[in-house]
Amino acid sequence: xxxxLCDQVGDxxxxxxxxxxxxxxxxxQTITNIMGAILKQLVGRGDIPIxxxxxxxxxxxxxxxxxxxxxxLMRMLRMAISSSPQxxxxxxxxxxxxxxxxxxxxxxxxxxxxxxxxxxxxxxxxPHVRGAIQRYFTGVAVISISPNMDDIRxxxxxxxxxxxxxxxxxxxxxRADILRTILDKMSDM
Amino acid sequence: xxxxxxxxxxxxxxxxxxCGNITGSFNNIFNLSDGDAQIMRWLSPLExxxxxQSVRTDRLGGVGDWLLETxxxxxxxxxxxxxxxxxxxxSGNPGVGKTYLK
Numbered sequence: 334x335x336x337x338l339c340d341q342v343g344d345x346x347x348x349x350x351x352x353x354x355x356x357x358x359x360x361x362q363t364i365t366n367i368m369g370a371i372l373k374q375l376v377g378r379g380d381i382p383i384x385x386x387x388x389x390x391x392x393x394x395x396x397x398x399x400x401x402x403x404x405x406l407m408r409m410l411r412m413a414i415s416s417s418p419q420x421x422x423x424x425x426x427x428x429x430x431x432x433x434x435x436x437x438x439x440x441x442x443x444x445x446x447x448x449x450x451x452x453x454x455x456x457x458x459x460p461h462v463r464g465a466i467q468r469y470f471t472g473v474a475v476i477s478i479s480p481n482m483d484d485i486r487x488x489x490x491x492x493x494x495x496x497x498x499x500x501x502x503x504x505x506x507x508r509a510d511i512l513r514t515i516l517d518k519m520s521d522m
Numbered sequence: 523x524x525x526x527x528x529x530x531x532x533x534x535x536x537x538x539x540x541c542g543n544i545t546g547s548f549n550n551i552f553n554l555s556d557g558d559a560q561i562m563r564w565l566s567p568l569e570x571x572x573x574x575q576s577v578r579t580d581r582l583g584g585v586g587d588w589l590l591e592t593x594x595x596x597x598x599x600x601x602x603x604x605x606x607x608x609x610x611x612x613s614g615n616p617g618v619g620k621t622y623l624k
Contacts, residue, residue, distance in 0.1 A: 352570045361568065369566025376565075381558055389561045401565060419601065442609075450605035453598060457612040472606040474594040478614030481588065 350374040350422050354429040362430060364437045368406045371422055375413040382416070385409050407441060414449045427458035427466070435462070439469040446470070485519055486512065 350371040354362060376385055388409060392399050401409075414420045422442065430438060446452050456466060457478075467473050489512055496503075554562065589595055589612070597603065598610040 352568070353574070358568075366566045366568050370568040370570055373562045373565040374570070377554070377562055381561055385561065385565070389564050392564065398564075406565070446605050446608040450608065451601055452608060453601060454609045455598075455612075456609060457614070459615060460613045463611060463613055466609065466611055470609045472603065473609045473611050474598050474607065475611050475613055476589060476592060476594050478589075478612050481586075484586065 350420070352424050354424065354426040359429070359431045362434070364434050364441065365401060365403050365406060367424075367430075367434075367438060368403060368410060368441055369401060372406055372410045372413060375410070375417065375420065382409070382412060384412055403437075403441070407444065410445065411448055414445065414452060419451050419453070420449070421453040421455060423455040425457045427456050427462045429458075435465055436469075439466060443469045482516060482520065485516060489515060 352367055352370055372385075376382055388401065388405055392401060422445070424438075424442075427435065427438075442454055446454065454470075458466075460477075463473075463475065493503075493508060493511065594610060598607060601607075
């Protein structure tokens, strides 16, 4: 999705920030780290804004250097967004974010949208997080993703073509068998 | 598709050459001074561009293109609804390919 948004612009008037939530990195993916990661993608494109520099210098002086607070990050994020014509934020696998972090994450995204209504938020997740998203946003557009058989077929073709372990047993019949078996299983998802 | 862990890296038709500066920003290929890199690390230890790079390398060209043609995507992308139409949620069970939408 990030690449599609990139392809569709290209004239530099849009900024895109993305993040993949991950079960394996749940402890690290705190709300401050997530918002910080979004902010750093926005400000890392050019000169780092002066307010970010100042906040960093200030934090470095205090207690031998402490991490940014969420409210500081949100303030810097609002500044960064307001100086860009349009910002899209993509967050993948919301359901892999720790449940205790999810409300605050959605609240922070809502806060961004309320202050910068042109901001676009693209989220993916398992169906069960839909309710949580709708508690924070009205008019959420929902697209259901189910396995696309054409996509899967072309992927399988590619993998079979590249299979290095292929021996003489592979022929058109076996290939058709493999495709049919996997596609049958996928259609049950 | 759940094959996010396969070891053969493929890069077929990943037609992102036109991305220019925007992808550049996401993939962090700009040059930072040591001081600036320190600020970036302070903002967050997370490096989402690493994961993004592996996803876009493994993605098969054309996968998920249908989504870009949907009315929901176009309306969301157009941004006319402002704050009331700010969120697009792609919902799906594990392994259906949400991460690999281009």
